[in-house]
Amino acid sequence: MLYGKNLIDGAWVGSEVTLASADLDGQVFAQASPEQIDVACRAARRDFRAYSALPRATRAAFLRECADQIDALGDEITRTAMAETGLPEARLVGERGRTTGQLKMFADLLESTEYLDIRKDAALPDRAPLPRPDLRLIHKAIGPVAVFGASNFPLAFSTAGGDTASALAAGCPVIVKGHGAHAGTAELVGQAIAKAMEACGMPQATFQMIQGASNETGSALVTHPEISAVGFTGSLAGGRALFDLCQARPVPIPFYGELGSINPMFCLPEAMVARAAEIGGGWAGSLTMGAGQFCTNPGIAVMVKGAEADAFEAAAVAGLQGTAEQVMLTDGIKAAYEAGVKTWSELAPELAGCPAPKGARAAMPAVFKVSAKDWMATRALQHEVFGAAGILVLCEDTAEMEALAEGLEGQLTATLQMDAGDTALGQTLLPILEEKAGRILANGFPTGVEVAPAMMHGGPYPASTDVRGTSVGTLAITRWLRPVSYQNVPEALLPADLRD
Numbered sequence: 001m002l003y004g005k006n007l008i009d010g011a012w013v014g015s016e017v018t019l020a021s022a023d024l025d026g027q028v029f030a031q032a033s034p035e036q037i038d039v040a041c042r043a044a045r046r047d048f049r050a051y052s053a054l055p056r057a058t059r060a061a062f063l064r065e066c067a068d069q070i071d072a073l074g075d076e077i078t079r080t081a082m083a084e085t086g087l088p089e090a091r092l093v094g095e096r097g098r099t100t101g102q103l104k105m106f107a108d109l110l111e112s113t114e115y116l117d118i119r120k121d122a123a124l125p126d127r128a129p130l131p132r133p134d135l136r137l138i139h140k141a142i143g144p145v146a147v148f149g150a151s152n153f154p155l156a157f158s159t160a161g162g163d164t165a166s167a168l169a170a171g172c173p174v175i176v177k178g179h180g181a182h183a184g185t186a187e188l189v190g191q192a193i194a195k196a197m198e199a200c201g202m203p204q205a206t207f208q209m210i211q212g213a214s215n216e217t218g219s220a221l222v223t224h225p226e227i228s229a230v231g232f233t234g235s236l237a238g239g240r241a242l243f244d245l246c247q248a249r250p251v252p253i254p255f256y257g258e259l260g261s262i263n264p265m266f267c268l269p270e271a272m273v274a275r276a277a278e279i280g281g282g283w284a285g286s287l288t289m290g291a292g293q294f295c296t297n298p299g300i301a302v303m304v305k306g307a308e309a310d311a312f313e314a315a316a317v318a319g320l321q322g323t324a325e326q327v328m329l330t331d332g333i334k335a336a337y338e339a340g341v342k343t344w345s346e347l348a349p350e351l352a353g354c355p356a357p358k359g360a361r362a363a364m365p366a367v368f369k370v371s372a373k374d375w376m377a378t379r380a381l382q383h384e385v386f387g388a389a390g391i392l393v394l395c396e397d398t399a400e401m402e403a404l405a406e407g408l409e410g411q412l413t414a415t416l417q418m419d420a421g422d423t424a425l426g427q428t429l430l431p432i433l434e435e436k437a438g439r440i441l442a443n444g445f446p447t448g449v450e451v452a453p454a455m456m457h458g459g460p461y462p463a464s465t466d467v468r469g470t471s472v473g474t475l476a477i478t479r480w481l482r483p484v485s486y487q488n489v490p491e492a493l494l495p496a497d498l499r500d
């Protein structure tokens, strides 16, 4: 059952300003007031010390309880998310599993001290000319963290998603701003975490959740003096605005925004000779998965023009024409997609003549073709169009392919389709792509981000606002930690994990 309220300092509270959800039969959601945001941030700061000081095993048990409570609400969460987002049941069931899996992964991470990167430099009292002190370093929780739920992952990147799981694991209280596109799903998951807090006896402001459908809510949250860091997944415009607010604060704070990326795919000549049609079909499948609403969607396929490129094009077009229309997440995202496709259609010929969508909020894929020279000269073709829109970029030769790679903005991913005969070109491209992308793939497609210790989901701006951070995988916890050194501090005062 939905309360339609905000979870603030352990209580579900309403407010004077409400919004009704058309997707949930008019269910009303209270929008957090500035005063309530202030109360939430102060409560998070109050409980920070107690929560961060809990033994690692206690926090791990809490994360596992969160996962169990989410599983217990399972079908209700899926039904609500289907109504709000239009995403299919199988996708949402899978995303729930990924969400609970992430919580358990961070619980497992807390079993060892490895993530704390502990360093100990023993004292050298007899060192000349000066003795060396006893120095010990450990990573401590950074403070209360604000998390913005993402529209395109109502579970895995939202209320109990990777940002929340990693921040709670680090020892940081979390305040989630639910995304207006799935307020009900956000609240249900919030209810599950509230139950877990109660079951585990956590400080009551360990996790809080506010709703808000105006920029004021997010702005008030990130500028509040008691917030120490922010996790965000969303648009370049929104993320940049919030990043700028964080940097302009009297005390600037880290803002980890995962923004936009076109995820270029380079199809090298030998691979194209061997399997151009297979790659083209695979690209169409990756591009249209989930109506293309993935940050890792491969937006451009780059290849040398010729017979192989023609075979790629034919297979990609065949794949697209077999795609049924899909529902987009929000009216706003559909409108942005259509505007982006319109802009591209004025600059490059469209390949797949897909029929117009019939359903409300539905969209069809769109693929365009352009020369590398024109693509490099046209800024509007280089921006992400969020949805199933892609561009086939034709180079004169491999030198032009390298030039295109050199000119790329920061990316979440870059893909090489290559065979053994492409190794020399791959060796030339790799150092360029390493500077441009957080993850480099060979002979695969970037959609489908594995949740694992070696995953990097971030990249140079504008893919993210901090090139050092990942929002997926165990390394995500480092965003919410800060190093502290202890010099000659007596054993009795040291954090438990730093003692001999």
Ligand code: NAP
Binding pocket: 148, 149, 150, 151, 152, 177, 178, 179, 180, 212, 213, 214, 215, 216, 217, 218, 219, 233, 234, 235, 236, 237, 238, 239, 241, 242, 258, 259, 260, 261, 294, 295, 332, 333, 336, 337, 386
């Ligand atoms: P969004 O507009 O960036 O919103 C994300 C969150 O940030 C929402 O909670 C929003 O709340 C808040 N927000 C946005 N601008 C703000 C501002 N200036 N000040 C304060 N808060 C702000 O993203 P979206 O609604 O998810 O989708 C819109 C577009 O984002 C899509 O069309 C797509 O281009 C992009 N997107 C990208 C990814 C990705 O993974 N790269 C994922 C999802 C969406 P309020 O609206 O309540 O202010």
